[in-house]
Amino acid sequence: MTQSIVVQVGQCGNQIGCRFWDLALREHAAVNKKGIYDEALCSFFRNTNSRADAGGADVQRGRICSLKARAVIIDMEEGVVNEILQGPLRDLFDSAQFITDVSGSGNNWAVGHKLYGGQYRDQIVEKLRRTAEQCDCLQCFFVIHSMGGGTGSGLGTFVLNILEDEFPEVYRFVTSVYPSAEDDVITSPYNSVLAMRELTEHADCVLPIENQSLVDIVNKINQMTNCGKLGAVKPNSLVTSNIGGVKESEKPFDAMNNIVANLLLNLTSSARFEGPLNMDLNEITMNLVPFPHLHYLTSSLTPLYTLADVNVPTRRLDQMFSDAFNKDHQLIRADPKHSLYLACALMVRGNVHISDLRRNIERLV
Amino acid sequence: MSLITVQLGQCGNQIGYELFDVICNDLHSNGLCPQKENGLYQAASKERFFDEHKSGDFVSRAVLLDMEPKVISQTLSMAANSHKWRYSEKSQFSQKQGSGNNWANGYYVHGPKYKDCILNLVRKEAEKCDRLGGFITIMSMAGGTGSGMGTFITRCLRDIYPNSLLLNEVIWPYGTGEVIVQNYNSILTLSNLYQSSDALLVHENDILHKVCSQRMNIKQISFRDINKVIAHQLGSVFQPAYTADGASHYSRNPLGELMESLVPHPEFKMLGLRNIPQMSEHSLAYSTFTWHGLLKHLRQMLIANAKMEEGINWQVQLPSEVTTRRNFLTADLQFNKSVANLAIFRGKDTESASPQGFRDPALYTSWLSPDNSFSVWKTPRSFNKYEKSATLMSNSQGLLKPLDSIVGKAWNMFASRAYVHQYTKYGMEEEDFLQGFTTLEQIISSYSTL
Ligand SMILES: Nc1nc2c(ncn2[C@@H]2O[C@H](COP(=O)(O)OP(=O)(O)OP(=O)(O)O)[C@@H](O)[C@H]2O)c(=O)[nH]1
Ligand SMILES: Nc1nc2c(ncn2[C@@H]2O[C@H](COP(=O)(O)OP(=O)(O)OP(=O)(O)O)[C@@H](O)[C@H]2O)c(=O)[nH]1
Ligand SMILES: [Mg+2]
Ligand SMILES: [Mg+2]
DSSP states (O other), X not given: OOEEEEEEEHHHHHHHHHHHHHHHXXXXXXXXXXXXXXXXXXXXXXXXXXXXXGSOOOEETTEEOSEEEOEEEEESSSHHHHHHHHSTTGGGOOGGGEEEOSSOOTTOHHIIIIIIHHHHHHHHHHHHHHHHHTOSSEEEEEEEEESSSSIIIIIHHHHHHHXXXXXXXXXXXXXXXXOOTTOSOTTHHHHHHHHHHHHHHHOSEEEEEEHHHHHHHHHHHHHXXXXXXXXXXXXXXXXXXXXXXXOOXXXXXXXXXXXXXXXXXXXXXXXXXXXXXXXXXXXXXXXHOOSTTOOBOOOBOSXXXXXXXXXXXXXXXXXXXXXXXXXXXXXXXXXXXXXXXXXXXOOOOSSOOHHHHHHHXXXXX | OEEEEEEEHHHXXXXXXXXXXXXXXXXXXXXXXXHHHHHHHHHHHHHHHEEEOTTSOEEEOEEEEESSSXXXXXXXXXXXXXXXXXXXXXXXXXXXXXXTTOHHIIIIIIHHHHHHHHHHHHHHHHHTOSSEEEEEEEEESXXXXXXXXXXXXXXXHHHHOTTSXXXXXEEEOXXXXXXXXXXXXXXXXXXXXXXXXXXXXXXXXXXXHHIIIIISOOXXXXXXXXXXXXXXXXHHHHSOOBOSTTOSSOOSOHHHHHHHHHOSSTTOOEEEEEEEOOOOHXXXXXXXXXHHHHHHHHHHHHHTTOSSSSSOOTTOOOGGGOOSHHHHHHTTSOOOOEEEEEEEEEETTGGGOOOGGGOOGGGBOTTSOHHHHEEXXXXXXXXXXXXXXXXXXXXXXXXXXXXXXXXHHHHHXXXXXXXXXXXXTTTOOHHXXXXXXXXXXXXXXXXXXX
């Protein structure tokens, strides 16, 4: 099985990254009750237990303690990184995985890309190589960053260049958070445009996420929770929920970031777990990128809210397929009904049969 | 005579498992026939598909290949858990990451890279056979490993075993909503296999799916259900049968006789398969069949190109049968013309099964004598719980429509060169696509003008 490395850059990248690691652990804990270091865990985590040949891992009080995230953590200020180092996930990382500075990029793409890029190039290469050497078959880098600031946007895309030079064979998937219309960073349009040129040239595939969409989804879910209209969706299976993770207190962006973390987990689930119709990460670009550079993939998630007709399982399932094309389920503000798809993939997780897929494909095509 | 099965990619491995499972279960049943007969049948079947170890273990004559590890490890453990048969631990090869639905990646990169290792496994498997009858490869056309690497490995087998027979079981993707590049991968697979394989036996997912829902009455269909149908079809061809009237022993060269019956000319080697009856075990318990009824249906399925016994169009007739005026109008409905057919009857009273209806010269192309166009295999031994069953393998126009559709869709994409860069990245050229198209156009035209 293959491994992937997450490269989280800037405040946004690191806050989403944190949510990703928390939920990834929660997901594995749900299926891997004995705490065995298995192939699925291996894709995002390494096991530092040297006696681990037989799949063993240090298990204390029901928790694996010897796991380390396959991550490189970069920020040009210390706030968020310090929170990670002091927070409940601190054991997942060791100091060799961090690159930090003190002053930030001041929402200036050029500072991140040109200044810090040049200054930190060697360190970044060194840490990436180290992390890569700990994989026996590295398939993909997941870069997570925002477009609007200076570090994630500028240095994040600089890292992308490094990845292309140093690891040309390894896929580069970038999760980019686009600023909302009333974003508080005044320079965010410049930063976004400058970053986008780099994404077009150097990424294999970009998953654009619009902050406004995340806000809308969170608001709608809260609204429904408050008036008890959630129906079949259990509170702890909400895409915005922290429940089951290590983090109890919620920070402002957490709910939004959980949505992104869930997107990444779902996207990679078929490569990590067994299934009757597996999908490997390399199939994503193969099927969804018909022409070079047209590699911006918009995504949607479902179920998010309540599902109509909760008593009939097939109706519920069919509703999910329809919702995937509904504008309220998109992670960017676009209405599929008024757009043209070049290519489109439905990734299904859970107890779904081929006949369910066929029924819906025939309905939707 | 032994057959080596090469299971490739997710699809090939999942189907291969079901095939051996069906064969093994069938082999161990009493087959509703005299014990002596059953003994002969079991011995022949075992020699074909299994290597019996001293411990009594049945070890399948199979090589498992995939570019990712998950499917093979699942397949191996399912077989081991059956406690009836297993795969040999050493005849499998997998890597870490799949071919990503990219034919070029399978054919130009993974194939050459792992060729030696893979062929070595095949050679070891071949050495275990007293007499090697040939190879059956199982692969999908839509992915990257089965299709691309499968095509490459087929070519290598052809070079190394020039005198052994090669039959490729090809799984035709659903018409819509699957792998987006499936039509490219299919064109490349079919056109290249046509150069090296002795015959291609096609299994269409759309049709198998319908069989599961309409004939087997399965509400929630999984790939396992579909694969069981394929396994049944393959078993009904490859389990032992008497290939000549009054023969005293089961055929020793099933692949050879199959090719001899069905592939008289290298331009025509796309085979399809129909079988009857097909139903759930529950309905089977309440049904009785006569050979006359079964064969009447099977014949009309052939003529009207119906791929299962549901929804057969009885209006389609051979020109020679069009007598009354009313029928005259329906004569426009084209019937499905064949190059050759092979019927296989299994079970009770097969001596009363009359295949006369399949001998009508009007069914066949004129350049082959009717005697050479139709063959029958039989055995009184029943197969897989069906008291009586009939299978018809055809080399006919029956696949023109799906072929046309794949070529048409691939052309549409190719016109704007969509996805071509994904292939050239791995060493393919536009010219290779064009050659693929030309080969398939040629095949289509040959079958159309039968
Ligand atoms: N979804 C989401 N967006 C965030 C988060 N944090 C910041 N953002 C957005 O990211 C943009 C600002 O970029 P940051 O990531 O804060 O900046 P940075 O990369 O750290 O760069 P500098 O602060 O300039 O060094 C704005 O559009 C914010 O709305 C977060 O946790 N989640
Ligand atoms: N009938 C049937 N079809 C299958 C099965 N598994 C996959 N397929 C079909 O096979 C095609 C996909 O090819 P796969 O076999 O998954 O691909 P692969 O050979 O593993 O190649 P890569 O995954 O691209 O490396 C699709 O058309 C699926 O419908 C199966 O178990 N049964
Ligand atoms: Mg910052
Ligand atoms: Mg595969």
